[in-house]
Amino acid sequence: MSEISLEELQKKFQNKIDKDVKIEPRDWMPDDYRKTLIRQISQHAHSEVVGMLPEGNWITRAPNLRRKAVLLAKVQDEAGHGLYLYSACETLGADREQTIDDLHSGKAKYSSIFNYPAISWADMGAIGWLVDGAAIMNQVPLCRCSYGPYARAMVRVCKEESFHQRQGFEIIMVLAKGTPAQKEMAQDALNRFWWPSLMMFGPNDAESKHTKQSMDWKIKRHTNDELRQMFVDVTVPQAESIGLTVPDKDLKWNEKENRYDYGKIDWEEFWQVVKGNGPCNEDRIRVRKKAKDDGLWVREAAMAFSQKRNNKAKVA
Amino acid sequence: MSNKKEWPLWEVFIRGKQGLNHKHVGSLRASDYKMAVDNARDVYTRRSEGVSIWVVESSNLYASDPDEAASFFEPADSKIYRHPTFYDVPDDISHM
Ligand SMILES: [Fe+2]
Numbered sequence: 477m478s479e480i481s482l483e484e485l486q487k488k489f490q491n492k493i494d495k496d497v498k499i500e501p502r503d504w505m506p507d508d509y510r511k512t513l514i515r516q517i518s519q520h521a522h523s524e525v526v527g528m529l530p531e532g533n534w535i536t537r538a539p540n541l542r543r544k545a546v547l548l549a550k551v552q553d554e555a556g557h558g559l560y561l562y563s564a565c566e567t568l569g570a571d572r573e574q575t576i577d578d579l580h581s582g583k584a585k586y587s588s589i590f591n592y593p594a595i596s597w598a599d600m601g602a603i604g605w606l607v608d609g610a611a612i613m614n615q616v617p618l619c620r621c622s623y624g625p626y627a628r629a630m631v632r633v634c635k636e637e638s639f640h641q642r643q644g645f646e647i648i649m650v651l652a653k654g655t656p657a658q659k660e661m662a663q664d665a666l667n668r669f670w671w672p673s674l675m676m677f678g679p680n681d682a683e684s685k686h687t688k689q690s691m692d693w694k695i696k697r698h699t700n701d702e703l704r705q706m707f708v709d710v711t712v713p714q715a716e717s718i719g720l721t722v723p724d725k726d727l728k729w730n731e732k733e734n735r736y737d738y739g740k741i742d743w744e745e746f747w748q749v750v751k752g753n754g755p756c757n758e759d760r761i762r763v764r765k766k767a768k769d770d771g772l773w774v775r776e777a778a779m780a781f782s783q784k785r786n787n788k789a790k791v792a
Numbered sequence: 793m794s795n796k797k798e799w800p801l802w803e804v805f806i807r808g809k810q811g812l813n814h815k816h817v818g819s820l821r822a823s824d825y826k827m828a829v830d831n832a833r834d835v836y837t838r839r840s841e842g843v844s845i846w847v848v849e850s851s852n853l854y855a856s857d858p859d860e861a862a863s864f865f866e867p868a869d870s871k872i873y874r875h876p877t878f879y880d881v882p883d884d885i886s887h888m
Pocket residue numbers: 524553554557611633637
């Protein structure tokens with residue numbers, strides 16, 4: 477085959493993307509595309525896995541068997557999401573163990589929302605409703621992302637997510653309609669999770685340096701601010717319909733723009749949490765590390781057992 | 793830090809219902825085929841998406857080369873007479 481210049485390869489690659497032809501694992505791709513995707517997908521995978529911790533914390537204390545079964549199923553789904561994503565990451569040549577070690581060493585990030593504690597049962601409602609709701613806003617457009625395995629993983633994830641948000645909303649709604657103390661609990665959860673949920677979409681567009689390239693590559697289909705606005709617009713009426721108040725005194729409907737105007741986000745808090753100074757950062761990583769270390773003997777034993785069985789089968 | 797005893801990678805294929813082909817749905821890591829099948833059930837069929845599972849160790853899978861795709865599949869592109877639309881049949885001929 478004749479030599480093709482790098483420039484030509486890049487042009488062909490961008491052409492494919494512009495025509496909405498998916499990129500598959502063994503296709504040629506620029507190094508930066510691969511690197512950016514590995515970072516984005518592994519962070520996404522870590523978020524699914526770390527995201528199990530605040531909710532896992534409540535499985536044994538769910539108020540009844542139905543709630544317990546639902547929460548268990550939800551958390552199990554999140555483990556599955558982590559797996560789809562680590563697998564997608566591996567198709568890019570990333571070493572799975574290394575990506576996990578990068579999480580444990582603090583080199584890799586995960587969604588800052590999971591560094592907030594879940595201190596009441598109402599938080600299970602707020603997390604499903606707001607955090608999964610924000611995640612859905614992010615993930616639905618990614619079903620059309622240019623990298624095939626990531627897009628396919630997102631299709632599976634999105635199918636499963638809608639139950640997550642509904643079960644959370646149901647929890648909040650039941651509390652909001654309950655005794656004054658229960659309603660208070662629901663409102664308190666909304667107060668604590670509202671702003672961190674808005675932060676989930678990341679820095680303002682003006683501050684977000686990778687957005688342009690990621691949009692050109694179609695590994696991001698909307699800007700952070702666009703997604704945040706969409707989230708506010710759908711969520712505020714949901715809160716109102718169950719009699720809860722969004723904790724933002726600047727929030728008001730903008731007739732002319734046909735959207736809500738909302739108050740200023742505390743970006744100082746966001747960066748503090750990203751940098752590791754959130755309420756639960758240390759604890760989350762400690763628990764993840766411990767799970768890996770404590771599970772080592774199980775992984776080794778399983779491998780030894782399989783090898784033994786394989787050897788036997790060969791002799792027989 | 794990554795240890796050498798890492799479980800191998802498996803590709804997972806699911807038959808959605810009787811009468812359909814097994815279709816590739818994704819991959820997972822497992823120490824052997826039995827664990828791969830069990831894990832595939834837990835990960836890929838939690839909502840009754842399947843009635844049968846195949847797993848193949850990824851290292852046993854061989855694929856065509858995407859860089860050669862154009863020339864590799866070219867012979868089919870030029871043979872339009874393999875398609876029924878290539879042939880003219882008068883309008884008053886039916887059942888064909
Ligand atoms: Fe998820």
